[in-house]
Amino acid sequence: MTKLSLEMYLNQNLSTKTAESYIYTINHFLKTNPKAKRFKFQDIVSYMEQVSSKQSNIQYRVRILSAIKRYYDYLVMAGLRNDHPCKKLNIKNKQNPSIQVQDLFSSEELQLLLTRENRYQYLDSRNSVLLSLLIYQGLTSEELTELKIKDIDLDAGTIYIKASTNQNRRTLELLNRQMIVFSKYLNEVRPELLRCNTDKLLLSKLGKPISVDGIHAIIEPSKPLFPDRNLNPRTIRMSVICNWLNEKKIPLEKVQELAGHKWPGTTEKYFKVDSLQQRELINRFFPL
Incomplete structure (x- = not known):
């Protein structure tokens, strides 16, 4: 060596x-x-x-x-x-206890979130983009609201997440199944939804940048799928990180980078x- x-x-x-x-x-x-x-x-x-x-x-x-x-x-x-x-x-x-992983969601359970249909076609497309970023890239609600069109690189198949007070910046790969969804949203759906001058990626049904409350409202109708557990953007992200470590066996340091954690100890809480x-x-x- x-x-x-x-x-x-x-x-x-x-x-x-x-x-x-x-x-x-x-x-x-x-x-x-x-x-x-x-x-x-x-x-x-x-x-x-x-x-x-x-x-x-x-x-x-x-x-x-x-x-x-x-x-x-x-x-x-x-x-x-x-x-x-x-x-x-x-x-x-002891001051930074392990996550209660038994209360989180498996990858298969998270996939169920993508099956819910919306009566408005444009919102279906928007929701598919938003939900896929939650369940495949594990973004926070705040990160979703801050995304801009320029952060999506369909040629490279990546998305850039800027740094925040609690998270490191990172560039994440998009899955192949996300590419068509993102392309349709960016080129067809978003221009139809747009009602103001903004470069934010995700828009509300009123055509303005989506808020954290708006993201929670999108998750709300799916809660009956798991009546005995707390489904929200935060527990979805926690589940994704947990699944990276325990289902997919991705190394701790790589998961730390994917999640944007500043410290490995934050990531380590998700080990079963x-x-x-x-x-x-x-x-x-x-x-x-």
């Missing part, structure tokens, strides 16, 4: 800033642990216990563990290890815990 190979792997899978941070953390980990290449689960737990004793900041510790996980991802990918010693090791934060033993280990070695 060469440093360049590791750097190339990280830069291919992470943003430049995150890759640089992880390279620094991994190099320190390897320098202080010469036998790290052969570490087992308990070795990493012991190392993180040392980190915990020196640094109480939960986000710092989560970043250290995330970088170490990525190092072992690389070893497995390169054929230098057959197993990943800490893939399911997470840091429990598979084992009581794992929870006991985390509580034992990472108390707050």
Whole structure:
């Protein structure tokens, strides 16, 4: 293994800033642990216990563990290890509790939202665009209201989400099934809906930029599909993030980027815990 190979792997899978941070953390980990290449689960737990004793900041510790996980991802990918010693090791934060994933929605359940028809054809097209951005890209209501026409690049098949106080900026891929829907809305439907001078992507039925309340109103008629759970734009986004991690097994760092989370600890809350033993280990070695 060469440093360049590791750097190339990280830069291919992470943003430049995150890759640089992880390279620094991994190099320190390897320098202080010469036998790290052969570490087992308990070795990493012991190392993180040392980190915990020196640094109480939960986000710092989560970043250290995330970088170490990525190092072992690389070893497995390169054929230098057959197993990943800490893939399911997470840091429990009592001040930042895990999401109640049992109350969220599966990918199949979210698909049901796209089957609802609207009596107005133009609103059907608008709703398809809006709902697809909720259930495929996991956008927040605020991000939906801020989208502009220029943020959609149909040639590249991407959508740009600008940064906000709580979210990082990011460029996300559109699914193939979204391309025709977006093209029809942009070229045919939106011009017919438009009743004011605005470059905002999503319009209300009155032809003005849609509001957060307007987005909630679009979700409201679908609530009877799940009478025992709370369906709203926020729980839809939470479900999407949870499904990325647990259904699709997308790596934590990639999900963090897709969701726009500023800290990996925010993303880590969405992991489903598979084992009581794992929870006991985390509580034992990472108390707050």
